[in-house]
Amino acid sequence: MSQQTFLPPNRSRKKRVIFITIIVLLLLVGGAFFYAQSRLTPVDRNSNKKVNVTIPQGSSVQSIGTVLKKEDLIKSKSAFRYYVKLTHVSGFQAGTYLFSPSMSLGEMVEKMEKGEVSKQPDIRVTIPEGRQLVEIADIIAKNTKFTKDEVMKKLDDKAFVNKMKEKYPDVVTDEVMQKDIKHPLEGYLYPVTYDFYDKNVSLDEILDKMVGKTNNVLGQYSGQMKKKKFSAHKLLTMSSLIEEEATAKVDREKIASVFYNRLEKNMPLQTDPTVLYALGEHKDRVSYKHLEVDSPYNTYKVKGLPPGPIASSGLMSIKAALHPANTDYLYFLATPEGKVIFTKTLEEHNKEKAKHITGKEKQNTEK
Incomplete structure (x- = not known):
């Protein structure tokens, strides 16, 4: 009687499971690859349709993808975002472009990156x-x-x-x-x-x-605004104060921290730009007389935020309003050279003011 060699049942089962798993993974990877490739191909290779698409200055990749999908020029907004990210595109140039559903996603991206606009704005x-x-x-x-x-x-x-x-x-x-x-x-x-x-x-x-x-x-920041219980009006108001106080050399997040720290302690914000806004005129320097202006925008007399924004703020200030630095600062001082000095106490603030502002004014007067 001949002898036959049998693998233990559990080893045989394990081999079958491994084999099937490998096959499934290969199919999934292959399927995902071909699916991704299909997302990058033209919407309609045979289309003769031409579409003018305007890309404003400062547009995000997400907003551009939304416009292209709305015009049926791409198959997927997410594929557009991933393509831009994976190909390390440095940025898109604003302008109006002539696109067609017969163009591939890559062709459109290349045009926007090079700035091959169809016409100049009127x-x-x-x-x-x-x-x-x-x-x-x-x-x-x-x-x-x-x-x-x-x-x-x-x-x-x-x-x-x-x-x-x-x-x-x-x-x-x-x-x-x-x-x-x-x-x-x-x-x-x-x-x-x-x-x-x-x-x-x-x-x-x-x-x-x-x-x-x-x-x-x-x-783009609706989730963060909701988490912090910020209305658009409150965010734009706070960011406008940061924008008006900031210089090219300053850390906006630190300025934001001063404002939030003062609000938390129920201290008036005491920011000069709100006084100038209340006065309705530009002045090189705010005097003690100006601080007495009777206005809900005067943050020297009224605690809390002013009724609304005092200017249009950019993205850096909006981000700073949402993500202030974690500090104990309650004061800041802008020097004539544009440097901003942050301090924790009124005594420290006055000392820096005497050094950088009143001291220099006195020197200039004596000269």
Whole structure:
């Protein structure tokens, strides 16, 4: 009788499981690879359709992907984001591009990276960070056919403000219409470059685009705002104070920490830009007389945040308002050289002030 060799049942079962697992993994990897590849191919290789797509200055990869998907130029927003990340694209140039569903995702990315625009804008409006509404109105007037008075009248028009509230309800809320607010949309026109490809563009369209940009920017931080119980109005108000106090050399997160520390201790914020905003005029220096101005925006006389933003803040200040540094500072002082000195006590603050401000003024007087 011949003998047969049998593997123990458990060893045989283990081999079968390993073999099947390897096959499944290969199929999954292969399937995932081919699926990913299919996401990068043209939506329709045979399409003759041409689409003008405008990419504003400072647009995020996410917002660009949203626009391309909305125009049916790509198959997947997530595939677009991953492609840009994996190919280490350095950045996209603003402008209007001529795309087609017959183009691959890679071809469109290359055009935007090189700045191969289809045409130049008829109107370009650049809003620097830290500008107040009246200054922005002046910038718009200088670059369009509209006067400064027309721009301000539209911005303060209740019907237009309500239109923005309806279109962007998560950002433009009833808070902008509080009785002490100087201008409802102060701080709501995002500081960036705007291109328009129609010389007859309406004022409503111009301002709508600027408010819409603020809506898009804050939308990226909605989760963080909710966690901190920040309304858009509160965030824009705090970030505007940071923006107005900041210099190129300063740590905005530290400035934010001073404001939050003072609020926590029920101390007035005592920030000069709010006084200047209350006065409605620029001054090289705020005097003790100016500090007496009777206004809800005067943070020397009124505790807490002012009724609303005092300028349009950029992304760095918005981030600082959301993520202040963890410090014990209650004071900061900007020197004539642009350096900002942070201190914990009034005694320390006055000592630095005497050294960098009053001391130098005295020296200049004696000279």
